[in-house]
Amino acid sequence: MIRSIAIVVITLLMFGAKAQQLTVSSPNQKISVSLVNLQNAGTGEWYLKIAYAGSNNKTTEAISRIDLGLVLNNQDYAKELHFVSSTKPVLIREQYTALHGKKSQRSNLGNEAAFAFENKSKSRLNLLLRVYNDGVAFRYALPGKQGSYTVNDELTSFTISPETTRWMEKWNPANEGLYTAMSNDKVQQQEWCYPALFNTGDSSCWFLLHESDVNRNYCGSKLSNTADKSKYKVTFPDPKDGRGKGEALPTISLPWQSPWRVIIMGSLADVVASTLVEDVAPASSLQKTDWIKPxxxxxxxxxxxxxxxxxxxxxxxxxxxxxxxxxxxxxxxxxxxxxxxxxxxxxxxxxxxxxxxxxxxxxxxxxxxxxxxxxxxxxxxxxxxxxxxxxxxxxxxxxxxxxxxxxxxxxxxxxxxxxxxxxxxxxxxxxxxxxxxxxxxxxxxxxxxxxxxxxxxxxxxxxxxxxxxxxxxxxxxxxxxxxxxxxxxxxxxxxxxxxxxxxxxxxxxxxxxxxxxxxxxxxxxxxxxxxxxxxxxxxxxxxxTCWDETKLIDGYPGKDVTIARRKENNWYIGGINAEIREKRKTIPLSFLTSGKKYKLTLLADGNHDKDFKTSYSVVDSNSTFPVKLLRRGGFAALLTLVQ
CATH class of the missing domain: 3.20.20.70 (Aldolase class I)
Known part of the structure; x- marks a missing residue:
């Protein structure tokens, strides 16, 4: 990983002798994250808020408030946190190769800053914040050199405005539920699985909530809005899970870092293409990998x-x-x-x-x-x-x-x-x-x-x-x-x-x-x-079964989706229709390499559900092709390089 001083401004706004708001932006300036004190002072409760500059230079307050804090068995890092310092932001520029997944060559670009706090007993809590072009990641760190503690609660909570549409899966230990689309008065109060998808009032601003780098020092978590309909709180496992075996509350040893709280953000195409959950995870622990074959x-x-x-x-x-x-x-x-x-x-x-x-x-x-x-x-x-x-x-x-x-x-x-x-x-x-x-x-x-x-x-x-x-x-x-x-x-x-x-x-x-x-x-x-x-x-x-590149062509959750994936010089496209009416689409091929010709093999719905209609043509990056999708239908296509 290469780090250098970031070409980004970390803004310090003074609202009084001790009050402060600090803002870190993504390298492309589309995502900005502010650290805010609830009491407009240098001591008290702290939260993050995230803004997104989407289409037509419109700035959307994507998440108005992300509450912060931890409660250990012997320490409270929430109500009376005193801001101590922040680091100068640095630019994270990392490239690595993935053996499998949606994209082989990964390149992360983000700005990182760290914020230090002290609680009433002068114990230190650090917050590490990264703002990438495709999202945000933050984690807590306790820098002490020794000691073991139980985490009684993590107070991380995402406040989501009622009009934000969300697709969420009711919590179940096997993560095998269906997703429910909700907004406004249809929002349900439940415990929810990761990941959770949200679309703000700005159609170009989507975000997905998840976590990464869950390791031996913590448990997996879920989201819950049972206490407050608008707040999705990070929540520990139910003691009854796994037939009641194992402790629900995690035990930590210092020095310690929490998992990353990950927010993938951007257009719907940005969300689909993102590898942020893996990007913030530790690098491969294996030296020899030639035996790993998808x-x-x-x-x-x-x-x-x-x-x-x-x-x-x-x-x-x-x-x-x-x-x-x-x-x-x-x-x-x-x-x-x-x-x-x-x-x-x-x-x-x-x-x-x-x-x-x-x-x-x-x-x-x-x-x-x-x-x-x-x-x-x-x-x-x-x-x-x-x-x-x-x-x-x-x-x-x-x-x-x-x-x-x-x-x-x-x-x-x-x-x-x-x-x-x-x-x-x-x-x-x-x-x-x-x-x-x-x-x-x-x-x-x-x-x-x-x-x-x-x-x-x-x-x-x-x-x-x-x-x-x-x-x-x-x-x-x-x-x-x-x-x-x-x-x-x-x-x-x-x-x-x-x-x-x-x-x-x-x-x-x-x-x-x-x-x-x-x-x-x-x-x-x-x-x-x-x-x-x-x-x-x-x-x-x-x-x-593994890909060099992935692109969303079009789609909307619950209605239809078309995705193109590249392996070496060839592209594969899959598209499906969820609805009970036939659809006709025109698929653009602008993602193809300019100046090259490709043979298109189109495998589309035929006259009925169990019939294929196969056609062949030669196309390039300026081409489009029409396709019919039956109700609950779909198509697949292969584009092989010929020139």
Missing amino acids: GLVSWNYWSDNHGTKDFKTVCHFTDLAAAMKWPYTLFDWEWDAMGNGGNLEDAIKYSLSKGIKPLIWYNSGGDHTWVSATPKDRMLTHENRVAEFTKLRQLGVAGVKIDFFESEKQDMIRYYLDILEDAAQFEIMVYFHGCIVPRGWSRTYPHLMTYEAVRGAEWYNNGPEFTFTAPEHNTILPFTRNVVGPMDYTPVTFTNSQFPHLTSYGHELALSVLFESSLQHLADRPEGYYDLPDAPKSFLKEIP
Whole structure:
């Protein structure tokens, strides 16, 4: 990371002998964050407010107030904080390469300042503030050299004006709910999952609330407006989570820093393209990474949830991966009970003989989960993991899927990170399921390939609800959950499982582009892919799972979305419609390299939901193309460089 004195003014406004307001702006001057004293004095309660300069040079007060403070078991850092000093702002300029995700070459530019406070007992609290071109991040720091304490409360709270439209998911430990759109008198009072999306009265000003760099020194948090409808307070886990196991309040040791409170901000396209949650996370802890290989995965659970008990079923899905040129197949739960012609070792040998690397499922185990599905407890301790990873490495297994965490308490955060550190020693990739939403860990631990933490295609097996809610839900996820990190929705299912689709085949194909996950588990049964026409089948043989560039073309949460992603010289586009009326769109291609020609393969909705209309043309950056989307329909496109 390169830091230099920032070319930015940190403004000090004097309202009296001790009163002060300090403002730090983003390098592009679009975002400004002010530190304000509630009592207009040098001592008291402090908050941040954020303004955004959007379209037509209009400045919007995006967040009018972010309350600050901590309460420890023996110290109060909130009500009577005395401002001591601030640092000169410095320009943070960092570039790094991501092994997977929505963008390979990352470049963060932001201005950083630190503010020091003292409480009544002269104990120090620091606030570190960064203002980037695509958002804001801040964290607390306690600079003492020793001591352990319990954090009884974090007072960080975001005041949101009633007219601000918001898309939020009611809190649930697996992060598998639906998003609700609300504003004004429709705003509900609940506990809420991260991330949460907001749109101010200025249509060009959107922001997404989240957190990053949650580590062993804290717990995961959520948002709650149960006490005040307009205030979303950072809230610790419920003591009942994880069957009541583990402490809900985090214990910290000095010196200490909190997780980053992250606010991605800008146009809707800026939000979708942002990598800020990973940008503020620590750099990769791994020296050797050539064993980390993203790719597509065949998966038998969606169409046959006891499929891995059957050796022949496992072989059929291995054959699917081989036929589709996908590098992986997943052996899901109950592989320890496999029969009907072979056991786990036989299935692994068969998979490797076809050139397919197996991934394998585990129950996270322990008293924190009611789920008894096996194998259980083999990931629970360091000794268990070393024994299991040793065996898996010898057998040729490439990665593990670990399920049912059911808590974001501090002990569970430590468990996640212990798994990642042990897996790295054996060059085993990791996929978390029934789990936390990404907190930037994929940068620090790049062998963490994906997370579930989404209501995905699995919910077609859980009841009739998803049949009707999936189309709208699918158009919200690219603006919310998938912004903050990889998301294994297990997409692209053409046949039906226990409950049917209402989405078209074009809609389903588009999800392979819209939903980013470096291990992308395609969930349909083999004939669902074998029976496709040649063009969409070829598309699914070639679709990447990690990207060099991502651009939102158009869309609005709950209505429709079209995203373009680049891999090397080729671009892939996915677009879907949530509504029950047909739509016609004209897709601009101005993002293509100027002066170059591309072959466009368009895979659009045909005459009915299960029909494709395929067309080919030559285009350039000045071109557009028309496309029809059926109700709940969609399309996919491939642009390959020809000149």
